[in-house]
Amino acid sequence: MLFINPANERFGGILSRYIPVGIPVALGVLSAYLRKWGVKNIRVLDEEIEKITPENIRQKLEGLDRPLVVGITVLTSQAGRAYEIARMIKDIEPDSIVILGNVHVTTLPSEPLEMGVADIVVRGEGEETLRELYFALREGKDWKNIKGISYLNESNTVISNPDNDLIENLDDVPIFPYELFEHPRYDMGFLTGARGCPYKCTYCSQRLLTGFTYRWHSTKRIIKNLDVLINKYNQKSITFYDDIFSVNKKRVLDLCDGIIASGLHKKCSFAVQTRADNVYEDILPAMKKANFKTIGLGMETGVERIAAEAQKGQTVQQHLEAIERCKKYGFKVSLFMIYGFPGETKKDREETYAITQKVNVGYIKFNNLIPYPGTPLYETAKKSGTLHITPGWLNCNSTLSITRSIFSTTPLPYVPEGTTEFELKRDIIKHNLKAYFQWKVVKKILMRDKGVGWIALPPQWYLKPKEFGMLFGMTVVLGTNLLFSFLPCRIGDFVFSLIRRGNPIKPPKDIKVTERSFSRSKAPEIDPQHLRADVQEERLANESVERDEVEGRAPWLKWSTINQE
Numbered sequence: 001m002l003f004i005n006p007a008n009e010r011f012g013g014i015l016s017r018y019i020p021v022g023i024p025v026a027l028g029v030l031s032a033y034l035r036k037w038g039v040k041n042i043r044v045l046d047e048e049i050e051k052i053t054p055e056n057i058r059q060k061l062e063g064l065d066r067p068l069v070v071g072i073t074v075l076t077s078q079a080g081r082a083y084e085i086a087r088m089i090k091d092i093e094p095d096s097i098v099i100l101g102n103v104h105v106t107t108l109p110s111e112p113l114e115m116g117v118a119d120i121v122v123r124g125e126g127e128e129t130l131r132e133l134y135f136a137l138r139e140g141k142d143w144k145n146i147k148g149i150s151y152l153n154e155s156n157t158v159i160s161n162p163d164n165d166l167i168e169n170l171d172d173v174p175i176f177p178y179e180l181f182e183h184p185r186y187d188m189g190f191l192t193g194a195r196g197c198p199y200k201c202t203y204c205s206q207r208l209l210t211g212f213t214y215r216w217h218s219t220k221r222i223i224k225n226l227d228v229l230i231n232k233y234n235q236k237s238i239t240f241y242d243d244i245f246s247v248n249k250k251r252v253l254d255l256c257d258g259i260i261a262s263g264l265h266k267k268c269s270f271a272v273q274t275r276a277d278n279v280y281e282d283i284l285p286a287m288k289k290a291n292f293k294t295i296g297l298g299m300e301t302g303v304e305r306i307a308a309e310a311q312k313g314q315t316v317q318q319h320l321e322a323i324e325r326c327k328k329y330g331f332k333v334s335l336f337m338i339y340g341f342p343g344e345t346k347k348d349r350e351e352t353y354a355i356t357q358k359v360n361v362g363y364i365k366f367n368n369l370i371p372y373p374g375t376p377l378y379e380t381a382k383k384s385g386t387l388h389i390t391p392g393w394l395n396c397n398s399t400l401s402i403t404r405s406i407f408s409t410t411p412l413p414y415v416p417e418g419t420t421e422f423e424l425k426r427d428i429i430k431h432n433l434k435a436y437f438q439w440k441v442v443k444k445i446l447m448r449d450k451g452v453g454w455i456a457l458p459p460q461w462y463l464k465p466k467e468f469g470m471l472f473g474m475t476v477v478l479g480t481n482l483l484f485s486f487l488p489c490r491i492g493d494f495v496f497s498l499i500r501r502g503n504p505i506k507p508p509k510d511i512k513v514t515e516r517s518f519s520r521s522k523a524p525e526i527d528p529q530h531l532r533a534d535v536q537e538e539r540l541a542n543e544s545v546e547r548d549e550v551e552g553r554a555p556w557l558k559w560s561t562i563n564q565e
Contacts, residue, residue, distance in 0.1 A: 003027040004072045006081040007047035021185045032174040033127040068096040076104040080392015086117035107374035109150035110158040121150040129164045189235040194242040205372040219258040245272035256286035265291035276322035277314045284329040296334040302352035333361040340369035349427045364435045367398040
């Protein structure tokens with residue numbers, strides 16, 4: 001089987017060269033699961049590493065068993081390119097079976113099916129569904145009743161079968177196959193120790209895959225995974241890719257004990273991301289002893305009103321208290337902020353920025369808000385009439401503002417009422433660059449400190465004249481962005497409108513594939529029948545988040561190992 005990870009070719013802009021390339025985790029996990037069941041010939045083609053062309057698709061397909069089965073992962077920002085690649089495959093091998101999966105097509109399965117670029121869509125967590133589907137296709141059996149898939153029937157009607165069950169015991173999924181991704185550009189220092197998040201932030205699309213469950217691997221399994229990364233791949237710093245690390249205290253304490261007992265804490269440091277209200281003081285000493293060094297917090301905003309409307313279920317004050325707890329025990333803190341929430345004003349953004357400077361943490365990043373389809377925020381933005389999706393969803397990129405020119409003709413997908421697009425971009429650029437253009441941050445980048453997180457220079461960059469030229473060019477672009485970000489709004493808006501008028505948005509090359517579903521004047525509708533049952537319930541009830549004060553658990557969990565203490 002061939003797995004493909006499409007790339008948005010414009011992602012990262014001038015910074016692309018220095019943004020670490022993340023391994024396509026979903027494809028690795030699926031590869032490991034199929035291998036467990038005896039599938040030996042698995043290949044991965046990652047466009048972040050190698051530009052996908054008809055020639056290298058033919059090369060990758062050569063020698064694979066027939067019928068040829070190709071799986072393509074589709075995040076929202078990848079959708080346009082994914083559909084182009086799918087059409088490319090069909091042109092090369094008309095009888096191939098193209099399967100699309102991941103969060104975007106889980107929400108909008110009818111989109112690629114009605115375009116004719118996919119034969120089957122796998123919705124939600126894909127391991128078990130793909131296993132059943134793969135063997136049914138290989139053995140010529142009827143696959144149309146398999147749970148978790150969508151397809152077109154003989155009448156060209158989209159059929160979405162009921163959801164497949166989530167994997168209850170994550171240890172049933174083999175260790176990530178790092179050997180499939182031994183390319184020097186990949187950042188290998190990661191593992192996923194848990195899945196899901198039980199909270200209900202209006203802008204988060206994770207619920208579309210995992211609902212509101214929270215599950216984790218056993219300590220024994222995580223130690224085994226760490227041992228591979230540290231002793232085989234010589235990783236000195238490892239990041240846990242959990243959506244949220246510390247929902248359950250006992251799980252964290254057991255893991256810390258296991259890491260210390262294994263001695264791996266003497267060879268490697270660790271970083272996590274969690275919620276402020278899950279930064280429990282009684283887990284921090286154990287984490288520190290186990291050599292966890294960095295804790296990332298998705299603070300998003302410094303305004304209590306906005307945090308409440310986003311249904312984060314935690315306050316700005318809780319974040320400030322969590323940051324102080326982290327500092328008390330000597331942890332580095334990273335903050336992840338979002339600008340562009342509904343109702344947000346320039347005053348709100350300035351208040352947010354002021355708070356981030358006051359807490360004096362090591363790393364801060366400001367992104368633009370993305371209303372991902374299937375989220376409550378998407379519905380809010382659509383009803384407001386200010387949702388602007390470009391062909392192929394190419395502007396659904398949370399780093400769009402910081403990685404492009406301030407006068408880029410690619411519009412942001414959403415700008416809150418009362419704010420101009422130039423004003424929003426200006427604030428994101430200005431606050432990011434002011435946070436980065438500090439000697440303590442620049443020094444870490446030059447010394448290749450992984451703790452900076454977003455930009456990484458290549459090894460021995462100072463011995464390569466070409467790198468000096470590239471760095472100079474990047475500095476000029478970023479410096480120009482910073483300079484223009486201080487323009488008065490009325491001047492910036494005027495220049496912005498002139499540039500936008502003279503440079504219309506260019507759609508994807510294969511416009512025939514995308515023009516039907518990506519009208520700039522109308523956002524695609526979300527059919528609730530394609531969403532997970534628990535997400536449908538939330539969509540209908542629009543409940544606010546309430547905390548279970550006793551255990552710090554979310555009361556709407558249907559089932560989860562969170563209750564195993």
